[in-house]
Amino acid sequence: MRTLSIALLALAITGCETTSGTGQKSAAERAAEIQRYREQKAAEEEARQKAIAEGRDPDEAAKESTATTPTTPTTPETPATPATAETPATPAVAPVAPAAPALPVGPRMGLLGLRASLFGSTLATGDSVGTSSTVGVRYFFTETVGVDLDAGFAYASVGETSVTGLSLGVGLNAYGGAPGKALRPFFSLAGSLSQVGAANMSTSVLTLAAGGGLEYWIAPQLSVSTSLMVGLATVPNADTLAIGTFRPGLGVTLYTE
Structure with a gap:
């Protein structure tokens, strides 16, 4: 348990830095790594207690537990919402001049x-x-x-x-x-x-x-x-x-x- 506490403290202080060349991890990734580490140590401790009760070697049981414990997948980051393209402005339509009314035939005032x-x-x-x-x-x-x-x-x-x-x-x-x-x-x-x-x-x-x-x-x-x-x-x-x-x-x- 002492080893588990020290590891958790180290992860919290260092922020789970990596040396893979990708730089500082996000808070979500660090929280996921801490959760995986806790689950792994809990599984090891449970395997040790079970091995002691059965009369087996607790260290071997802890190693076997580490090998069989599934890794919690990292939650992928939510992709950024793409920017909505601006709606192109409707081109101005030149007003159509009304057609001149046809002149009537026959006599009319002022003719x-x-x-x-x-x-x-x-x-x-x-x-x-x-x-x-x-x-x-x-x-x-x-x-x-x-x-x-x-x-x-x-x-x-x-x-x-x-x-x-x-x-x-x-x-x-x-x-x-x-x-x-x-x-x-x-x-x-x-x-x-x-x-x-x-x-x-x-x-x-x-x-x-x-x-x-x-x-x-x-x-x-x-x-x-x-x-x-x-x-x-x-x-x-x-x-x-x-x-x-x-x-x-x-x-x-x-x-x-």
């Missing part, structure tokens, strides 16, 4: 257009035949009502006499049909003042007309139209009055916002 009409027929009776062309602007001040301002040129012949004229006109168009439809009917009221002349003579002509037609939007900013009007033309300085139908011509309008 402004540059227009022209060709191959129109003039208001005439009897043997007179004439053609007219105009250029101007159109503006919608509501969803269905637009106003026209036009300047035109007219040519007519009466028998062997040729008549030419310049005119300024204003018109009001009211559109029907379902909103958003490409083909829209319209009703029109118009008035114009013309200066016409033949050779060295010229006169003013006032015309009032009403009628209707169709306008088709090929694209939100482009349309074609045609109409038929019934007009009343008068010469203020003479007793001349003409009533008849005429076609303002095939109109093309380019709209801008």
Whole structure:
């Protein structure tokens, strides 16, 4: 027992140093070695007492006990928890610009257009035949009502006499049909003042007309139209009055916002 006490004291003081080249052992390893040493000495002492009782050599029994006592395995150190990899930052996604809404077809408030009409027929009776062309602007001040301002040129012949004229006109168009439809009917009221002349003579002509037609939007900013009007033309300085139908011509309008 004295030997056991001295060994335990030596282990406690030295901390169970080893010379295997691995350096100072951990506290867990030292505690395990002390436990194994205690178990070995207890087994030896028990073998000695048993051998004395049986009449055998106690030293031989102690050696046999040392050879057969299993070694308590060293408790392995708990491995360090590996560092958790940082979650990569989510790359910033550039905001997607919203798509521009498609422009509707047909008349709409605030729509402004540059227009022209060709191959129109003039208001005439009897043997007179004439053609007219105009250029101007159109503006919608509501969803269905637009106003026209036009300047035109007219040519007519009466028998062997040729008549030419310049005119300024204003018109009001009211559109029907379902909103958003490409083909829209319209009703029109118009008035114009013309200066016409033949050779060295010229006169003013006032015309009032009403009628209707169709306008088709090929694209939100482009349309074609045609109409038929019934007009009343008068010469203020003479007793001349003409009533008849005429076609303002095939109109093309380019709209801008």
